[in-house]
Amino acid sequence: MGTLWSTALASVAEKLNGGRIEWMLLGSAATALRGVAIVPGDIDIAILTADDVIRAAGVLPTPDVLGAVESGGFVPADWISTVAEPVLQFAPAGERWTFGRWYVQGVKVELAHIDAPAVAGLMVETRAPLVFQERETLRCHGQSIPTVPIEVQLATMVARQQDARIDATIAGIDSALLDLPLLRRAIRDKQSEVPGLAVPESVQSLGLN
Template identity: 90%
Template sequence: MGASWSTALASVAEKLNAGRIEWMLLGSAATALRGVAIVPGDIDIAILTADDVIRAAGVLPTPDVVGAVESGGFVPADWISTVAEPVRRFGDAGARWTFGRWYVEGVKVELAHIDAPAAAALMVETRAPLVWQERETLSCHGQAIPTVPIEVQLATMVARQQDARIDATLAGIDTGLLKVPLLRRAIRDKRSEVPGMVVPESVQGLGLK
């Protein structure tokens, strides 16, 4: 995606902040924004409420296209949010998604609210309300970027066995600033979802032993 991801992120942030939409940057863009040497494939954003995903269509560049609304619990790869269909809703009682997709400055931007009752008490990325209490505000081209805590992201990387990304992240951040209790909680809660999760030595050495 190249350097344009940060320009796109700043443009999205300006619009969401002006629209007073509660949001949080996730995924690879959140990691890269901290100076980690990875290139995001897209921009993933969590939205606090389902209604605000719909409101985002009023502030993001949504084309005035009228087409047939497809049904089914999936999102086609070529689908984007339009005036006629600003969001897709799918999932089940375990995780109900309200989802929107845009292209900003040529970069794919995906917004989602996920209602997942089983994760309500967990400190996990994307689906749980608890993580919103730990948001950090970073900056991108002068725009405020509410961002998922890196400690919670590390737990996600461990669960996904993303060893190369873990190494890049630990090399790119000041590990002395990590909140060890938060990291410990995030790993514990992620392990409740992924019982076989193995924490690598590089992460254990951050104070988890």
């Protein structure tokens, strides 16, 4: 695994692990790390606490530049974490975000803690701390990578109707190793959040029938 995103991930992991920060890899990088044939466009990481996003700014390569940008509740496309403004905090739709963005070896890396009380008890990717209890530790260039469960990711793909990614994921993993109770719960919890969510046959055939 010698791709640019994976070497950047290993560099970030070394710093976060060394700083004893509780984190979890999400998104396309988490899927690709399992050997699925997709190329991540960036690296998305969930952080267990808001304070740890701020602590991460102390261990990641944060430039000492001025010119902090007013967020206005959203993240400007050109904003990065700096010494002057290491994180942004904003609260869209009943959630409270603590967010940081870095470029590591040319790869965009985004860290976020999302306080979302409405989904705190659900097994959903990104916004629910419950998923941290199910993290799987993978390896990348010798570094430990706490990673979102693939079962929870599949539920996210279903909700986003990412059929091509679902097919690539199923083809790239050993489906016999799936935790079916966890997959069922992740899909059920996603359905409670997204009423009317339909599960494609490709996912049902994994053992949900």
